[in-house]
Amino acid sequence: MRPILLQGHERSLTQIKFNREGDLLFSCSKDLTINVWFSHNGERLGTYEGHNGAVWTIDVDSQSRFMVSGSADNEMRLWSVQTGKCLFVWEFPTAVKHVAFNEDDDQIVCITEQRMGHQGAIRVFNINREGDGTNQSLEPVSLFHPVGSKPTVCAFPYMSGLILTGHESGKVALFDAKTGDEVLNNERAHMDNVTDLQLSADRSYFVTSSKDKTARIHDAKTLRVLKTFSTETPLNSAALAPDQPYVLLGGGQEAMSVTTTSARQGKFETRFWHKVFEEEVGRVKGHFGPVNTIAIHPQGIAYASGGEDGFVRVHHFDESYTKAKPYGDLEIIN
């Protein structure tokens, strides 16, 4: 594979996302801009400007019409994907750490950080898809403060009315979107900070990565841990490959201690693990710093990784990727 290197950011990447068709790749970083790229050739379509702080998180709706971003300037912004115009700005007392659209694109969940005397909060907003998108409600449809460990990542699972969260303590929980009650939790899902949470295509299970050097697949309804992938480095991101039984893990040593080790020791590779057999099957190197975020093309033909080094690398899989059968011909017997 010849990766395409995207150099649109001056600081470390925080999140990258493909749209539903996989032709657009969104990237945000600790500098102020959000970039959108054509994934097939790495051409930059445009930039979204307006944030005044590190952009921590982005999400795009399934129609590639709206994009939402959360930043350290305490703002959440709604953008028009096509024109790059900012359509709406929500302001909060603290930084926005994670945002996510729901499956129907009519709701956004966001996490604001616990800081400066303000409690960490989870807010759900309704998105008005009528008109040009500038007419949004400032008031969240629900707002609640989870007690205990602060949430770091969130998503809408397939069950309606629930929000899935990952926490700093390693907890994974389900909250009632209206009342804010903790419906279910798994306190011992991870032993350390949950850094990423990505849902499967049908949202019935999800993979989390954690600083405790493991990634785990959980059942979305019961929060039962289905699979565990133990690596030797703190993980920043985990993604599920569609159509193939692989999980992609990215991580590496903490950015602060990177200078003390060589690239090889730093373990800055993207690791491919077999989803079922919980065994590593391959690695791709390339980044000069920890891999902060990984996204996979929804059709499984490519993946992109964003690193602490400020680069996004888009890899289009070779034919050998789809043909590889590391465990031989496996037959599913019902």
Place this chain on the structure above:
Amino acid sequence: MATETVPKTSWADDVDELEQPKTEDFVDENGIRTTIEYAVNEDGKKVKITRRTKRTLQKSLVEHAVAEHKTWSKFGHEKGNKPGPDRATTTVGENVFLKLSQGNKSSEPEPSAEKTMKATLAKAGAGKVVCRLCKGDHFTAKCPYKDSLAGLEETPPAGNDDDGETALPAAPAAPGAPSKYIPPSMRGNRGPGESMRGTGSRDDLPTLRVTNISEDTQENDLRDLFGTFGRVARVYVGRDRETGIGKGFAFVSFEDKATAQRAMEKTHGRGYDSLILNVQWSQPREQK
């Protein structure tokens, strides 16, 4: 406003094209485009590069949404830029390999330090790396025959005409009875009760003066080194009286003059412990 339309290029991309011949670029009737360029290669020679390219349009079916996204005009920093990837933001990286196999925990094998060093040497014009011992393409220090000093056996041994003992270091002294153990005191057709140190006094032994050895060379190291030529009677390493650190010289006495001669020829000028050995006949004290 005029400055805005100038495409962004990095200063590093600017090539000094002043003294280069003009490039040619034409398309023939078959639609094959020929580009002729002139460039200066790594060796400082001018080369003519002729490229023949044929463009074929490849069509692929995509979803409506994807096709529509392609028609979107650029915005933000990219506003007004022409279609196609911009080299300032988009580059193609080095080929990486992904081999999926059971329990595969490695990315592509990293080139060893030796290979990297060889590549840099080759680039610097230092030529190929040749082992001084076996003439293989590796460093002498990495020679698999380093310990056995195989390189020394390449030339026919010089002094084995008078005595069979010189060829092998641990060969039994008496050629006639190789299978039977003979105590050292009895070797060399000596009778019992004679000195183990050979027939004469120590000054009579053929002695080599070895200089330019490293400070931490021990007697045993030299015994190993010179033992390959034949029996070493005595090794003395000059040391500082107080610190015990080597002074960089040693005397090695052989039992046989031919062996000593051969050892001198072979080891003089050879690298040992990153230093080049200087091996000469030791001058008797009286002559100084």
